[in-house]
Amino acid sequence: MGKPGKYILTPESGAEAGARASGTGTVQPVQPAATRAERWSVQRLLDVIGQPSVTLVLWDGSEFPPQRATSVADIIIRDRRALRRLLVNPEYEFGEMYSSGRIEVVGGLSDCLEAIYRALRTDKNKGRLRERLAKRLAKRPRNSAARAQENIHHHYDIGNDFYRLWLDEQMVYTCAYFATPDASLEQAQTAKLDYVCRKLQLKPGERVVEAGCGWGALALYMARHYGVSVKAYNISKEQVAFARERAKREGLDDRVEFIQDDWRNIEGVFDVFASVGMLEHVGEAYYGALGSRMDQVLSTAGRGLIHTIGRDSPGPLNAWIERRIFPGACPPSLSELLPMLEQNGFSVLDIENLRLHYAKTLEHWSQRYEAHVTQIEELFDETFVRVWRLYLAGSLAAFTSGTLQLFQVLFSRSGNNDVQWTRDYLYQESN
Amino acid sequence: MGKPGKYILTPESGAEAGARASGTGTVQPVQPAATRAERWSVQRLLDVIGQPSVTLVLWDGSEFPPQRATSVADIIIRDRRALRRLLVNPEYEFGEMYSSGRIEVVGGLSDCLEAIYRALRTDKNKGRLRERLAKRLAKRPRNSAARAQENIHHHYDIGNDFYRLWLDEQMVYTCAYFATPDASLEQAQTAKLDYVCRKLQLKPGERVVEAGCGWGALALYMARHYGVSVKAYNISKEQVAFARERAKREGLDDRVEFIQDDWRNIEGVFDVFASVGMLEHVGEAYYGALGSRMDQVLSTAGRGLIHTIGRDSPGPLNAWIERRIFPGACPPSLSELLPMLEQNGFSVLDIENLRLHYAKTLEHWSQRYEAHVTQIEELFDETFVRVWRLYLAGSLAAFTSGTLQLFQVLFSRSGNNDVQWTRDYLYQESN
Numbered sequence: 001m002g003k004p005g006k007y008i009l010t011p012e013s014g015a016e017a018g019a020r021a022s023g024t025g026t027v028q029p030v031q032p033a034a035t036r037a038e039r040w041s042v043q044r045l046l047d048v049i050g051q052p053s054v055t056l057v058l059w060d061g062s063e064f065p066p067q068r069a070t071s072v073a074d075i076i077i078r079d080r081r082a083l084r085r086l087l088v089n090p091e092y093e094f095g096e097m098y099s100s101g102r103i104e105v106v107g108g109l110s111d112c113l114e115a116i117y118r119a120l121r122t123d124k125n126k127g128r129l130r131e132r133l134a135k136r137l138a139k140r141p142r143n144s145a146a147r148a149q150e151n152i153h154h155h156y157d158i159g160n161d162f163y164r165l166w167l168d169e170q171m172v173y174t175c176a177y178f179a180t181p182d183a184s185l186e187q188a189q190t191a192k193l194d195y196v197c198r199k200l201q202l203k204p205g206e207r208v209v210e211a212g213c214g215w216g217a218l219a220l221y222m223a224r225h226y227g228v229s230v231k232a233y234n235i236s237k238e239q240v241a242f243a244r245e246r247a248k249r250e251g252l253d254d255r256v257e258f259i260q261d262d263w264r265n266i267e268g269v270f271d272v273f274a275s276v277g278m279l280e281h282v283g284e285a286y287y288g289a290l291g292s293r294m295d296q297v298l299s300t301a302g303r304g305l306i307h308t309i310g311r312d313s314p315g316p317l318n319a320w321i322e323r324r325i326f327p328g329a330c331p332p333s334l335s336e337l338l339p340m341l342e343q344n345g346f347s348v349l350d351i352e353n354l355r356l357h358y359a360k361t362l363e364h365w366s367q368r369y370e371a372h373v374t375q376i377e378e379l380f381d382e383t384f385v386r387v388w389r390l391y392l393a394g395s396l397a398a399f400t401s402g403t404l405q406l407f408q409v410l411f412s413r414s415g416n417n418d419v420q421w422t423r424d425y426l427y428q429e430s431n
Numbered sequence: 432m433g434k435p436g437k438y439i440l441t442p443e444s445g446a447e448a449g450a451r452a453s454g455t456g457t458v459q460p461v462q463p464a465a466t467r468a469e470r471w472s473v474q475r476l477l478d479v480i481g482q483p484s485v486t487l488v489l490w491d492g493s494e495f496p497p498q499r500a501t502s503v504a505d506i507i508i509r510d511r512r513a514l515r516r517l518l519v520n521p522e523y524e525f526g527e528m529y530s531s532g533r534i535e536v537v538g539g540l541s542d543c544l545e546a547i548y549r550a551l552r553t554d555k556n557k558g559r560l561r562e563r564l565a566k567r568l569a570k571r572p573r574n575s576a577a578r579a580q581e582n583i584h585h586h587y588d589i590g591n592d593f594y595r596l597w598l599d600e601q602m603v604y605t606c607a608y609f610a611t612p613d614a615s616l617e618q619a620q621t622a623k624l625d626y627v628c629r630k631l632q633l634k635p636g637e638r639v640v641e642a643g644c645g646w647g648a649l650a651l652y653m654a655r656h657y658g659v660s661v662k663a664y665n666i667s668k669e670q671v672a673f674a675r676e677r678a679k680r681e682g683l684d685d686r687v688e689f690i691q692d693d694w695r696n697i698e699g700v701f702d703v704f705a706s707v708g709m710l711e712h713v714g715e716a717y718y719g720a721l722g723s724r725m726d727q728v729l730s731t732a733g734r735g736l737i738h739t740i741g742r743d744s745p746g747p748l749n750a751w752i753e754r755r756i757f758p759g760a761c762p763p764s765l766s767e768l769l770p771m772l773e774q775n776g777f778s779v780l781d782i783e784n785l786r787l788h789y790a791k792t793l794e795h796w797s798q799r800y801e802a803h804v805t806q807i808e809e810l811f812d813e814t815f816v817r818v819w820r821l822y823l824a825g826s827l828a829a830f831t832s833g834t835l836q837l838f839q840v841l842f843s844r845s846g847n848n849d850v851q852w853t854r855d856y857l858y859q860e861s862n
Contacts, residue, residue, distance in 0.1 A: 118846060121776075121845065121846065178852070178853075179853065180852070312777065312845045313773040313774060333769075333773050334765065334769050335766050335769040335773055338764070338765050338766040338769070341743075342764050342766055343744060346743065347784065347786075347833055347836065348743070348784055348836075348838075349784050350784065351782035352781055353778065353780050402846025403846075405778065414552065414833045415552065416833070417787065417831070421609070422608075422609075423783065423857075426854070426858075427855050427858040
C-alpha cells in the first residue's frame with residue numbers, strides 16, 4: 001500500500017464509487033486537482049493526529065504522506081468538501097463522511113482506526129489534546145430520567161430482529177468472557193454470565209436486583225442456574241417485552257420480574273446488586289445518586305458487581321459515537337467511578353480489566369454483522385449499514401488500542417467478613 | 432462481663448495495678464467516687480462513639496453502661512485525669528493512656544478495638560465524624576524527601592533484633608498471602624512474594640525496580656526464583672545494611688542492588704516497577720510525583736504492582752498511630768490512589784483487596800510478639816511493650832472491622848496487549 005497513483009480516481013470512477021457508497025445515485029461533478037493549500041492541510045492534519053501509520057488519498061489520487069513504508073490502510077477522501085469538513089472537526093466528521101460514503105477505507109477499517117487511536121495517545125499529543133478534552137468533559141451530558149429514556153430508546157429500540165442477526169443466541173450485548181481466545185461467542189457469553197454469578201457468590205433463595213438488564217439473559221441465567229429471585233430494571237420497551245416473553249416461555253416468570261423503569265426507581269431490599277453494561281449510560285453527574293440507591297436497597301451484608309466500559313483516564317466518548325450511536329454515554333475512569341462506592345459505605349473487593357475480551361467480542365459481532373449485511377441493508381439502508389460498520393470497527397479499535405477498557409468491579413458492604421478467602425474459587429472449574 | 436462491682440478497685444489495688452502497668456512505681460493518691468458530671472460524660476462518650484459493645488469501668492468500680500448484655504471487653508479507666516484527657520480527644524488519648532497503663536483493657540484488646548471501630552462506622556456517626564475527618568484530611572502531612580527520612584527512621588531503624596523477634600524468618604513486614612487460613616506465617620509470606628512475582632509475570636533477564644524494599648526479601652526472591660535483576664530503594668539505613676549483607680551471603684549481590692535513597696531519585700530504565708508497603712508513607716501530595724517517576728523509568732511495555740494499605744473512603748490514619756507509630760503515614764482510598772496511574776499513561780489490569788489476609792498476618796505477629804514480650808521489655812521498657820501491643824492489636828482490629836484495606840494494584844502501560852488473557856494463570860498451582 002501507499003504507492004502513488006494506485007487508485008484510478010478519474011471523475012467517473014470516483015463518482016461511481018461515491019454514488020454506490022452513499023446510496024444516492026447522483027453523479028458527483030468533476031473535481032480539479034487538490035490545491036497547494038489542501039495538500040498542506042492534509043499534511044498538517046496527519047501531524048496533529050500524531051502521524052498514524054495510514055495513508056490519506058485525495059480525490060485526485062495524491063497520497064499523504066507520499067512514501068509511508070508501513071501503512072495499514074488507505075483513507076480515501078472522495079471530494080474537497082469532505083476534506084474541508086474533516087479538517088474542521090476530524091473526530092466527528094470522519095464518522096459523518098464515512099457514513100455517507102464520501103470517505104472510504106481500503107484495508108482493515110478497525111486496523112486503520114487502531115493506528116489512529118494509538119497515534120492520538122503519543123506524548124506529543126497528550127498536552128495538545130488535554131485542553132480540548134477538558135472542554136468536552138465540562139460539557140458532558142446530564143442524563144436525567146427523561147433524557148435517559150430518549151437516549152436508550154435511540155439505540156436499543158431499533159428492533160430486536162436487527163440485533164438477533166449478529167448477537168449470540170442469548171442476545172447478550174456486552175463484553176463476553178473468553179476462557180481461551182478461540183472459544184465461540186456463544187460459549188464466551190455463557191461463560192461471562194456464569195463468571196458474574198460466581199464473582200457474586202450467588203446462593204439459592206437470595207434476592208438480586210439488576211440495573212439495566214438488556215434482553216434479560218443474565219437475570220434468567222441467575223434464576224435458572226443459581227436459584228435466586230431477580231428484579232431486573234430496564235427502560236428499553238422492546239428489550240423488556242422480549243425478556244418477559246422469554247421468562248414466560250422458559251417458566252422462570254415466577255422468579256424473574258422484568259420492570260420497565262429507571263434505576264432511580266428501584267425499590268425493595270436485596271442481597272445482591274448487579275449491573276452489566278449500564279453504567280456507561282448513567283453519566284458521572286448521577287453516580288452519587290446511583291451509589292446512594294444501591295446503599296438504600298442493599299441488605300446489611302449486601303454485595304454487588306458493576307461491569308462497565310471505562311477509560312484509563314477521564315475523557316469523553318468519541319463525539320461521533322456519542323452523537324450517532326450512544327447519546328449521553330460516557331465511560332468512566334476508575335477514579336471517576338469509585339467515589340460512588342466509597343461515599344456510600346461499600347468496599348471494593350476485586351477489579352478486573354477485560355479489555356481484550358471486548359475486542360474479541362467485537363471481532364465476533366463484526367464478522368456476524370458482515371455476514372448479514374444484505375439483510376441489514378434491506379431492514380434499513382446503506383447509510384445505516386456504514387454507520388454500524390464504523391461503530392463496530394471503531395469500538396474494536398478502541399479496545400485493541402487501549403482507548404477503552406472493560407472493568408468488572410466487585411464490592412460489598414464495608415467490613416463484611418463473609419467474603420471468599422482468595423480468588424481461587426473463580427478458577428476451580430474451566431468455563 | 433459487665434456485672435457491677437466485679438473489679439475491687441480499692442485505692443491500693445488500683446495503685447498497684449497502675450504502678451505495675453505504667454512502670455513508674457509511684458503510688459497513686461486515693462481517689463473519691465466519680466462525680467455526677469463524670470458519670471454523665473462517660474455516658475455521652477459512649478453515645479458519641481456509637482455505643483460499641485464494650486463496658487467502661489471507672490476507678491471507683493462503676494460501670495457504663497450499667498447492664499450491657501454483650502460486652503466483648505472492659506475498659507478500665509484508672510484515674511479521673513485519664514478520663515478527662517480521654518474525653519477531650521478520645522482517638523488520640525486512648526493510645527496515650529493505654530501506653531502508660533492508666534487505661535487497661537480486660538478481654539481481647541483487638542476485639543475491644545474492633546467493636547469500637549465498627550460502632551464508629553454506623554450511620555449515626557457518619558455525618559458527625561465527616562466534618563472532623565475533613566479537617567484532619569486538610570492537615571495531612573506533606574512528606575518531602577527530608578521529612579520522609581525522619582519518618583522512616585522513626586519506625587524502621589529501631590533495631591533489626593526487635594523485628595526479628597516477631598516477624599517471619601525472611602523479615603517480611605507487609606501483609607502475607609494465606610492460601611488457606613491455616614497456612615503458617617512463613618508459608619504465607621513466601622506465598623505473597625511468589626504471588627507478586629506471578630502477577631507481574633516476571634521473565635528471566637528483566638529489570639525490576641523496587642521502591643521501598645524493607646529488609647530485601649522480595650528483591651532477593653525475585654532474583655533467585657525469577658532470574659531478574661533488581662534495583663531496590665529504601666531510605667532506612669538499618670534495613671539496607673541488613674539486605675546488603677543477606678544478598679552477599681546468598682550470592683545474589685551481582686543481581687540485586689540495594690540503594691539507600693529516596694524513590695524520588697530512582698534512575699534507569701526498567702521493565703517492572705514494584706512497591707510493597709511503601710505507598711502508605713508517601714502521602715497523597717506526592718502521588719503525582721511518584722506516578723511521574725514511574726512513567727520516566729518504565730520501558731514502553733512496562734508494568735508494575737503497588738501493594739498498599741488503603742481505605743474504603745478517604746480519611747486520615749488514627750491520630751495516635753500517626754503520632755507514635757507511623758509519622759506521615761496515610762493509607763489512600765482507591766479514588767485517591769488511582770489518579771497517580773491515570774495521569775501518567777498507565778492502565779489498571781487488576782485490583783485485589785486482601786484485607787482479611789492482613790488481619791491474619793497481624794494475628795501471627797501479635798502472637799509472636801506476646802511470646803517474646805519479656806525480651807522486648809528488656810530491649811526497651813514496659814511503655815514500649817504496651818505501645819506496640821496496642822499498635823498491633825489496633826491494626827488487627829482495623830483490618831478485621833474494615834477500617835483499613837489492603838490493595839494490590841497491577842498495571843501496565845496503556846494499550847499494552849502483551850498481557851495475560853485471563854487470571855487463571857495465577858491459580859494454576861497451589862501455593
